[in-house]
Structure formats: C-alpha cells, structure tokens
Amino acid sequence: MRHSGVVPPSVPPRAPDAAPASGVGRADAWFAHPGRSVAWERRLGPLDPLERGRLAALREPMAARAYAVLHVLARDVLGQVVGAKPGQLVFDRTCARCGDEHGSPRLVGHPGVHVSLSRTPDLVAVAVSTDAPVGVDVERVAATRFAGFDGVAMHPSERSRDLDDAARAVSWVRKEAALKALGAGFVVDPAALRTPQPGRAVLVLPDRPPVTVVDLPLGDGGHVGALALAAAYGTVEVTAHEAPGD
Ligand SMILES: CC(C)(COP(=O)(O)OP(=O)(O)OC[C@H]1O[C@@H](n2cnc3c(N)ncnc32)[C@H](O)[C@@H]1OP(=O)(O)O)[C@@H](O)C(=O)NCCC(=O)NCCS
Numbered sequence: 001m002r003h004s005g006v007v008p009p010s011v012p013p014r015a016p017d018a019a020p021a022s023g024v025g026r027a028d029a030w031f032a033h034p035g036r037s038v039a040w041e042r043r044l045g046p047l048d049p050l051e052r053g054r055l056a057a058l059r060e061p062m063a064a065r066a067y068a069v070l071h072v073l074a075r076d077v078l079g080q081v082v083g084a085k086p087g088q089l090v091f092d093r094t095c096a097r098c099g100d101e102h103g104s105p106r107l108v109g110h111p112g113v114h115v116s117l118s119r120t121p122d123l124v125a126v127a128v129s130t131d132a133p134v135g136v137d138v139e140r141v142a143a144t145r146f147a148g149f150d151g152v153a154m155h156p157s158e159r160s161r162d163l164d165d166a167a168r169a170v171s172w173v174r175k176e177a178a179l180k181a182l183g184a185g186f187v188v189d190p191a192a193l194r195t196p197q198p199g200r201a202v203l204v205l206p207d208r209p210p211v212t213v214v215d216l217p218l219g220d221g222g223h224v225g226a227l228a229l230a231a232a233y234g235t236v237e238v239t240a241h242e243a244p245g246d
Pocket of ligand 1: 067070095097098102103104105116117118119120136137138176179180181182183184185186187
C-alpha cells in the first residue's frame with residue numbers, strides 16, 4: 001500500500017452514489033505466495049525489458065520476489081487466456097495522466113481481456129475479466145496499523161475507534177480495487193470516498209462508469225482482498241485459483 005504523495009487536497013468528500021444494476025459480472029483471480037516460490041529467479045525469461053528494469057530497481061529482496069512472482073504469474077495466466085506464450089504478450093501501461101509506462105496494464109491486441117495486478121511481499125493477485133474492466137487489491141492487514149491511517153484513508157463519516165485493523169484494511173482494498181477498475185488509482189483522495197459496499201453498484205467518480213465491488217475470501221487472517229468490475233452488476237462472481245505450483 002502506497003499512501004503518500006498522490007493525494008490532492010482539493011477533492012471534495014463524496015459518497016458513492018447507487019447505480020442501477022443488473023446481471024452477473026464474472027472474473028477470475030489467481031493468487032500466489034512469493035515466500036513459497038523457491039525457484040523464482042529461474043523463471044524470469046518471459047519478462048519484458050520494462051519489467052526487468054522495475055525488478056532490478058527493487059532493492060528490498062521480498063519486494064523484488066513479489067514483483068517477479070506477480071508478473072510471471074500474470075504472463076502465465078494471460079498466455080493461457082489468449083492462447084499465446086507468456087513471453088509473446090505485450091502490455092501497454094501508458095499512464096493516462098502523464099504518458100509514462102506506469103499506469104493500468106492493458107494487453108495489446110486483446111482489448112476485451114481486462115487485467116489487474118496487486119502485490120504484497122507474501123501474497124500477490126492477478127485478476128482477469130472479459131466482462132468489464134477489472135481492479136484487484138490485496139493488502140496486509142498489518143499495513144493499516146500506523147498512526148494517521150484514518151486521516152489518510154477513511155472518509156470522515158466512517159472514522160471510528162471501534163474499527164479494528166481488518167475493517168480498516170477492507171475499506172482500503174475496496175476503494176483501491178474500485179479505483180483500479182476505473183484506471184484511476186489514488187490520484188483520488190481515498191479519504192474523500194466512502195467505502196463501496198460489496199455487491200452494490202456505485203458511482204465512485206462522477207465522470208466514470210459505475211463499479212461493483214466484492215470482497216475476496218482469502219482464507220488468510222493476515223490479508224484482505226477485494227475485486228471490482230467497472231460496470232453495474234447485481235452480482236459479481238469471482239472464481240479463485242491458486243497459482244500452479246504454489
Ligand atoms: C494503482 C495504485 C493504487 C497501486 O497501488 P499499490 O497498493 O502500491 O500497489 P498494488 O500492488 O496493489 O498494485 C500495483 C499495480 O497496479 C497497477 N496499476 C498502476 N497504475 C494503475 C492505475 N492507474 N489503474 C489501475 N492499475 C494500476 C500496476 O499493474 C501495478 O503493478 P506493478 O507495480 O507490479 O507493475 C497506485 O500505484 C496508484 O494510485 N497509482 C496511480 C497514481 C497516479 O496515477 N499518479 C499520477 C502519476 S503521473
């Protein structure tokens with residue numbers, strides 16, 4: 001979770017407005033545990049030069065391992081989805097704001113295949129949907145345990161001493177998944193957003209499509225996760241997969 005330097009102070013607080021919803025949106029999510037991956041350094045062949053550069057720049061060993069495991073997994077999964085070798089896949093990561101290659105990943109040549117990535121040192125996730133743009137976020141519950149989290153991340157109407165760390169983390173991942181599905185990320189002040197409720201289509205940003213968020217049952221008390229589709233669905237169904245060999 002990065003929570004500094006991207007929060008413009010001028011965005012007024014706003015609540016997600018309910019949007020008319022219908023039908024079922026579907027997505028798949030794959031999870032891997034970088035700590036269990038013993039041979040990750042031998043599996044980097046499919047990565048492109050940008051991915052190799054980002055990996056080389058990560059000095060913290062656990063962060064580097066998580067980055068590598070995530071991007072190898074993304075290429076494995078998407079290669080199977082579109083019937084290509086992992087190393088043949090080309091990603092466009094052009095940032096909508098500045099044009100640099102650090103934005104939402106799009107699979108070149110496959111505009112109907114939507115993908116989203118998230119990583120922590122010990123759990124990474126790849127989400128794919130052919131129904132709508134997708135956003136996924138996984139987070140360590142412990143990452144919310146710092147002084148000032150509520151001021152940075154929680155809408156004023158939702159700040160409460162009664163919230164435990166897991167509830168704070170769930171709020172965070174729902175917001176981040178929703179903003180990723182919209183391709184926005186935290187150029188929006190997270191404290192200006194009320195937490196999207198699962199299974200309820202909402203307008204998070206006024207000029208973007210509605211999003212429908214679901215919580216991801218990770219079966220892991222140390223992490224929480226959420227997935228969002230950028231469309232108004234009555235239900236979002238997520239099929240979860242463990243990464244092959246994880
Ligand atoms: C997207 C974002 C919320 C991810 O935050 P995070 O908790 O640190 O990281 P996560 O591991 O959950 O997700 C990272 C992935 O999100 C994806 N991503 C990056 N920007 C994204 C965006 N605008 N929308 C959707 N996904 C995005 C990338 O695939 C990235 O993976 P990688 O770093 O391994 O290549 C955060 O990086 C952000 O807010 N970015 C936008 C900031 C921005 O646009 N600033 C203006 C720059 S000019």
